[in-house]
Amino acid sequence: MIDVTFLGTSGMVPTKERNLSAVFLKFKGNGILFDCGEGTQRQMKIAGIPLTDVTHICLTHWHGDHVLGLPGLIQSLGSNNPNATLHIFGPTGTRQRVQAMFDFVDFDVRVNLKVTDVANGQFHDDEDFTLTSATMKHGVPCVGYSFLEKDRRRIDTDKTKKLGIPDGPLLGKLQQGETITFNGKPIRSDDVTYLVKGKKIVYITDTTITQNAYTLAEDADLLICESSYASNLADKAEEYSHITAKDAGLLASKASVKKLALTHFSARYKNTQEIEEDARTVFDNVVCANDFMRISL
Numbered sequence: 412m413i414d415v416t417f418l419g420t421s422g423m424v425p426t427k428e429r430n431l432s433a434v435f436l437k438f439k440g441n442g443i444l445f446d447c448g449e450g451t452q453r454q455m456k457i458a459g460i461p462l463t464d465v466t467h468i469c470l471t472h473w474h475g476d477h478v479l480g481l482p483g484l485i486q487s488l489g490s491n492n493p494n495a496t497l498h499i500f501g502p503t504g505t506r507q508r509v510q511a512m513f514d515f516v517d518f519d520v521r522v523n524l525k526v527t528d529v530a531n532g533q534f535h536d537d538e539d540f541t542l543t544s545a546t547m548k549h550g551v552p553c554v555g556y557s558f559l560e561k562d563r564r565r566i567d568t569d570k571t572k573k574l575g576i577p578d579g580p581l582l583g584k585l586q587q588g589e590t591i592t593f594n595g596k597p598i599r600s601d602d603v604t605y606l607v608k609g610k611k612i613v614y615i616t617d618t619t620i621t622q623n624a625y626t627l628a629e630d631a632d633l634l635i636c637e638s639s640y641a642s643n644l645a646d647k648a649e650e651y652s653h654i655t656a657k658d659a660g661l662l663a664s665k666a667s668v669k670k671l672a673l674t675h676f677s678a679r680y681k682n683t684q685e686i687e688e689d690a691r692t693v694f695d696n697v698v699c700a701n702d703f704m705r706i707s708l
Contacts, residue, residue, distance in 0.1 A: 413438045413560060413610055413708045415633065417700040418454040420674045422639050423476050429702055430454050431476045432675055434614060434635055436558060439539055443467045445556060445614045451480035452487055458703050463492045467535070469542070470501035471616050472553035473508055482516050489521030496523040500544070502552035503528050529554060531623070540609070545627040547618030549652045555618065555627050560609030564588060570603045610708045616675050619652050620662060628666035632708055636662065637675035641689040656686045660694035671697040672706065
């Protein structure tokens with residue numbers, strides 16, 4: 412199960428109802444935080460997410476509304492778990508900016524920080540998931556991210572019971588894709604298992620539409636995409652290198668996305684009805700996120 416929690420859904424400034432950008436993805440023993448706007452650790456406390464759950468932070472870019480929560484979160488994490496390892500990823504210049512942040516703020520770095528600049532391509536790969544980034548267009552170095560759960564092999568219990576294979580190590584080997592011998596006969600994994608396709612979650616914010624956005628979002632089960640303005644303010648969106656709701660819907664449609672969740676709304680909107688209706692003119696399965704909304708896949 413993959414759980415996605417929206418911790419901040421406002422644009423450049425917070426409102427009474429919306430904090431600054433942050434989305435938390437929980438998968439097995441990993442907690443991936445996409446952006447870390449001011450107040451993110453407080454939002455996590457309200458949402459019931461322990462700070463120690465954060466293992467990876469993926470920053471899209473270094474505008475303040477996406478990163479100003481980082482120093483406080485690192486400091487609190489170090490106080491709660493000084494032996495933790497925290498991976499921080501971001502666009503070109505991130506390693507330098509993290510160091511500059513520590514030069515500016517006086518506190519002990521008690522966690523084991525591993526900071527990596529990313530651009531185009533896969534940058535994390537383990538037995539459970541991969542992370543991929545792609546450069547976006549926002550006037551400053553900016554990247555979008557893709558989380559891809561690896562396919563899982565499941566036992567077809569009807570078939571194994573019919574063959575009489577007992578629970579235990581033999582089933583484990585089959586689930587690992589191995590061929591076993593049972594009652595003197597070889598049994599191939601493919602004969603008694605099936606693959607469950609892994610889920611794909613994509614996070615894109617603060618950019619104009621680029622080919623990289625289409626490529627990154629392709630076939631996503633969930634696309635989390637900014638929607639600072641409705642399409643009647645397309646000129647303003649272009650001026651500040653943002654995506655309109657309609658453009659986000661077109662992106663989701665052309666990239667064959669299953670579900671679109673819009674976020675990063677301009678504070679000018681008192682509610683998101685106009686935003687959602689704008690996106691729905693071109694893509695139906697869309698929801699406007701609010702703070703603390705959760706989506707499970």
